[in-house]
Amino acid sequence: MQVELLNDQGQAASTVEVPDTLFGRDYNESLIHQLVVAYQANARQGTRAQKDRATVKHSTKKPYRQKGTGNARAGMTSSPIWRGGGKAFPSSPNENFTQKLNKKMYRAGMASIFSQLVREGRLAVVDSIKVEAPKTKQLADKFKAMNLQSVLVIADEIDENLYLASRNLPHVLVLEPRYADPLSLVHYKKVIVTKGAIDKLKEMFA
Numbered sequence: 001m002q003v004e005l006l007n008d009q010g011q012a013a014s015t016v017e018v019p020d021t022l023f024g025r026d027y028n029e030s031l032i033h034q035l036v037v038a039y040q041a042n043a044r045q046g047t048r049a050q051k052d053r054a055t056v057k058h059s060t061k062k063p064y065r066q067k068g069t070g071n072a073r074a075g076m077t078s079s080p081i082w083r084g085g086g087k088a089f090p091s092s093p094n095e096n097f098t099q100k101l102n103k104k105m106y107r108a109g110m111a112s113i114f115s116q117l118v119r120e121g122r123l124a125v126v127d128s129i130k131v132e133a134p135k136t137k138q139l140a141d142k143f144k145a146m147n148l149q150s151v152l153v154i155a156d157e158i159d160e161n162l163y164l165a166s167r168n169l170p171h172v173l174v175l176e177p178r179y180a181d182p183l184s185l186v187h188y189k190k191v192i193v194t195k196g197a198i199d200k201l202k203e204m205f206a
Helices: 029-042 103-119 136-145 160-166 182-187 195-205
Strands: 002-006 012-017 123-126 151-154 172-175 190-194
Touching (some): 029 103, 103 182, 103 195, 151 182, 160 172, 190 195
Parallel strands (some): 151 172
């Protein structure tokens, strides 16, 4: 399968051969949706906590007499139906939101995302991404010359200059292949992959 190879000006200079097992898979919307939802769910910490009727601050005194008031009978103000009362089914601080995905499903979902990015023209290959100094302006000017605003870069090697230059750009994310995740692939408008990263991606997801 052929994917466009970009030059320093962001133009398709030529094409490069990429494996069909990674970039030529059928689009599986339900699997991709499950993959993204599971990734977001697994990132949740579950640290929220709510109080039940036993832990809220209240008085144990009966609020009014049992009969004769016209109101429904009530024993204490900590009841969940009272304002300021405890919650009926409170969230616990050790709540677990994780969702399990089989490795085969994860690899197939990632390959489906890469394949759809190629079909939509949102994925391109470059020889390498480097900057001479750890300057954000240099990398910003490079992406501006390539007409890239929102871009995810998957590079086989990330030196200190590239890392320091990219971390302050709000719409740019530079990752190694092992840190590629489905949410970032879907979120950014353009995905740039270096030649050296293709083999590593094939080894992980194809």
